[in-house]
Amino acid sequence: MYGAQQAAGAPVPHAARPGAYPGAGWQQPNQPWGPPPAAARPRRRGLGVLVGSSAAAVIALVALAASILMVATTPREEPRPTGTDLSARYDERLDARPNAVEVDLVDHPLYGASAPEPVDCSTPELDMNSDESWEEFATASGVCLDELWAPTLEGMGLSVEPLEFAVTQDSPDADGAEGYTLAYYESDLARITVVLPNVRHMGAQIPARHREDVWLALMGHEYGHHVQHVTGILTISHDLRWNAGSEEDELDTLRRTELQAECMAGVGLRGITGADEETLEAVNAHFNSGGDLDTHGSAGNRAFWLEQGWSEPTMDGCNTYGAEPGQVT
Template identity: 65%
Template structure:
């Protein structure tokens, strides 16, 4: 799963971090009425569909839009032990992501409400010692929530000079679910999962949704960090370095899609719904 020189303890640690990303990267939803409980928490209601036209998640006009140009983003120094510092960091990251994605929304003729961002010291009741939530997006509330006890636990294993990039990618992934919601993609994905005839089909749709969000996290990294820096490598090292996951894809594919968002000329680089099966396993 990882480089063979790593000890068994290190392998277990990285796998744990990967499993937390699984829960982290999943927007909240009511449990599906059929199939397998994937411990994914979504809200499926599209209380205000942002686009009057029928949505095609394979051939969506979003994919023709050029990747947004970088924007200046001066994130405040993150003192991970401080609730106030975490809230300031998360909200400034959200402001930067709003600015980054605004031209894309304008190109599509959309004017969605901007998501609110908050932090909490309360873990989800469904969290366990092996799999816990770092952050989540609720479409019905337009809210991204960062779970502070979880991010602090994971952050203990991340070098201080890497944390800003890692947590910016986390915010970028959750913001990507907002982009999916605003464009109608998230609602169609939910419908496909509910109508899935098998667990395998349900998991396939979920993986495509989550890997697209990972790709859009790459868009955020490219647009908000130094293009000559090491943000991409840092995030892949800590979040996509090991641990193949049925719901979020293999480590190799997560890294592939993050890099696709970082390097592609159009948002079509994040069209996971048209990708071959081998790229979304």
């Protein structure tokens, strides 16, 4: 997070019982005359016919099942491809991992770009006491900053999605912090959030005619962090801070990051308002005064870099990573 700070189933049935054969137990009655001549015993054919018929049926069923099994298990012929065989055109180099993109903080392509041209874009009047008005103002400022920076970023081959803007009543500042946060940028959420209690506290000390210019500079600073993110600068800066050998080196990198965002705030201020020197001086007097900050630089250097962004014709004017130590203290 980077921010702008201000000092200070059913049962189965049983099987049916099989019935007895017809005439079972029947006997011939006694007769008064002698027994008739012996006759050949009649053949009992019913059971043999039944058994033979049943056997034939079973054989038929077995044959039917075998034919079904053959049909079911016989594999189908695979369709032959009719299209063009592309395997001969495959390039094994496609299997290789892409080369890492190297970002040089001192000699970055961004610095060779011209400063963004001014845009004709307006913001709504701000009601300091309305949360809705603050969110509307921040969102409109973001739309203008999108329009301002788009040509520069697209010229570098970068496609940038619009940011989300929000307001909060909760301050992210820890107890005993050297200043208070006015707004902050979250790269993982692509969002800028304005801390309402803090901007209202500061706004009460700014003449009404200069407030909206000051808040445009604030939004420009946070949008500067977004520019740093999409160009890869912010990631390298974070890595340098993480791997710093001392607290002094870590703070030096952080100040260069924050002062570059302040320079980009000057770019935004000029590009949206067409500010004259009097307006620039007023914004610096109310936005960058109030004391030095170890994380954001001295008041004099913050003012210097805001003016650099406002006045320089190329983005090389915002190369804080190549600046002398005295300009980033």
